[in-house]
Amino acid sequence: MRKIFCLIIVIISLTAISCKKFLNETDPNSINLNNYFKTQSDFDLAVNGAYNQLRGLYNNKSAWTMGEMRSDNTHYDYKSSDQAVATTNRCAVADFLDDKYNNQTPAKWNAGFNAISAVNTILDHIDDIKLTDASRNAIIGQSKFIRALSYFDLVRFYGGLPIYKHAPLTREETYIPRSSVQEVYDLIIADATDAAAKLDAPTFPQTGRATKGAALTLLGDVYLTLKKYDLAENALKQVTAMGYTLFPNYGDAFALVNKNGRESVFEIQFNTALSVPQANTDAxxxxxxxxxxxxxxxxxxxxxxxxxxxxxxxxxxxxxxxxxxxxxxxxxxxxxxxxxxxxxxxxxxxxxxxxxxxxxxxxxxxxxxxxxFLHAHTIGNQTNDDWPVYRYSEVLLLLAESLILQGKGGEALTYLNQVRTRAFGDATHNITTTDQATLQTIILKERRVELAFENKRWLDLVRTGNAVAVMTAFGIKQKAMYSYLQPGSYNVTENRLLFPIPNAEILLNDKLTPNPGY
Incomplete structure (x- = not known):
């Protein structure tokens, strides 16, 4: 929030000086928030900018460091001669040795609030011009989906957060305390619900923009996290009637020719075909x-x-x-x-x-x-892969889990086995048990292998209450294998289920409180 506040101060200062010197004169070439939104195209460009911020939230080093390397899915190659700060800080996250000074985890916080700030600016100015109902709904729906998605990601990694429903214009509006986890979820649910009401159902091939299907999937994921299983079931069953389907082969879901295809519910867009400096690539x-x-x-x-x-x-x-x-x-x-x-x-x-x-x-x-994520490309460290946030296979698994946890194991098998039939090529490995405890174990493992490397595993372990036990046992095996691991590594406690609030933010905002243990 430091950059936002500084920018606001600069704009206010320059405006004050201009008024004193020129009174009623206005520079026609000057762009500010009071004169920017003049056409629908201006809003469309602003929404594109908000989508752009999601790249930093879901597909940068902090995303897979915190979502996968923190878990039992992935680790790192140790290089004794490379003990640079960034390297040791990233490895510290995997080893449960990170602290409030870690320089790898703040990137997720910054990206999330950048996305929220971009959305709030759009929503604050949505009534600046007259738009058709369809255009207005599309802009608001996409914006609220992005804000809900951003807060949902942040609240699971950091806990309670400052809630910004509008772009802050003063120091007092910028530096505010953390709201409770429940208050954050209340905002997420309100935004996702409104987005689902305003956005259209998907048409195929998709454009990469949020749809009603994406908003309902997010809502179902939120409700499952909050243990509101009946509400999750209701949201997710609506998604199953929207024309999504699984590709015949698992690898097809990630093929470049299938970007935004029928298995994609929402993915972060990358396009190497754009010219520099607009080009954006996944590496x-x-x-x-x-x-x-x-x-x-x-x-x-x-x-x-x-x-x-x-x-x-x-x-x-x-x-x-x-x-x-x-x-x-x-x-x-x-x-x-x-x-x-x-x-x-x-x-x-x-x-x-x-x-x-x-x-x-x-x-x-x-x-x-x-x-x-490896497909043909022409320039090293620049690939054209999109990054999956929600695939239809996850919709099926989320729905199956919500049914299992309501004691509807028989119905859950319909959705679970769609994923497994694709995975094995036939129905010979389909699950038949309806025992709730057994199915809960099966669904967690199924999510692990279906969604590997999509930054879901750590969150799944925390959500299901398995993180401490699983990662403690995993750490014992890791320390037996790798002599470079420090004795204090993999000390997995309840405090480690959240990451530290970035220390720089706490220094800037004395109303922020640190997470326990940091």
Whole structure:
């Protein structure tokens, strides 16, 4: 919020000076919030800018560091000679050693509030001009969806938050205390409900903008998190009647030709076809590969990611072992870069192998990497992959879980087994038990393998009350495997279920209180 406040002060100061010097004269070339929104195009551009902020919230280093590396899904390549602050801070998140000074976790906070700020500016000025009802509903619906999505992400990682329903224009409006978790959820539900009422159902192929289906999916996810299972069921069942479907093959859901397709409910947009400086690219896979002087064997592009981005979000054996025999998602989700590490822990790849039943040959190391986001591209560290936030398979799993938790196990199997039939290629591995406790365990595991690397695992462990037990047991195995882990790592307590409020924010705003344990 520091940047927002400083900008406001500059605008107010300049306006005051102009009034004193020029009285009634106005610079026709000056753009400010009082004269910007003159056409629908101005609002459309502003909404595009709000969508842009979601890239930083859902697909940057803090997103997968906090959503996947914090969990038992992924870890990192340790490099003894690379102990730069960013490196050690990112690894500290995975090892449960992060503190309020960590420089990797604030990026999510900043991106979330940037998105909220962008939305609030739009909503504050929506009545500046006359719009058709359809245009006005589309702008408000998309804006409230973005705000609800942003607050939903932030509240699960940080707990109670400052609530901004309008863009702050004064210091007093900017520096406010945290509201309770319930108050944040009240706003999320109100926004998502209004978005669902105002947005149209999806048409295919989609444009990448939020739809009624996306808003209802978000609402169902929120209600499930709040243990309001009947309300979750109601929202999610509406989504199942909107024309979404699963692609025949799991890997098709991530193929570039299927962006915004029938399995996509909402995804973050990337487009390498745009010209510089408008081009926006997803480079996640280069973060997830081992550090290599030349990535050609894996990506087809010669790129050196040793000193830039590589070595993170490495799939764990624990995750690989979670895939059942015959589950086609393993080969589609995880690849093995086969080669050798040198004395400085950098990797030379000689082949890419399947993760299914993989055993490294003598003299070689098989280093797993998330494969589902690797597709053909022409420039190193720039790919055209969108980032999935909600896929239809998750709608089915959320709905199945909401039914299981209401004791409707038989009905839940209809939705759960749609996902499993696709995963195994036929119905031979479908679940038949209707025991509630057994199904709860099954659904958590099913979400793990279906949504691997989509930044869901840590949140699932916290939501289901399994984080402390699962990550404590996982930490014991990790420390037995890796001598570089500190004795105090994986000390997983209830306080560690939330991340620290960024220290810089607390220093700026003395009304913010830190999370317990930080």
């Amino acid at each position: 996640s896979v280069y973060n997830f590969l081992p550090r290599m002087a030349n990535t050609t064997v894996v990506t087809g592009i010669n790129y050196n990611n040793i000193t830039t981005v590589g070595g993170y979000n490495t799939p764990t054996q624990d995750l690989i072992s979670a895939y059942e025999s015959g589950d086609l998602r393993l080969d589609a989700s995880i690849g093995i870069a086969e080669g050798t590490f040198n004395a400085t822990d950098d990797f030379t790849a000689t082949a890419v192998k399947s993760a299914v039943n993989y055993t490294a040959p003598a003299g070689k190391t098989g280093r797993p990497f998330p494969k589902k």
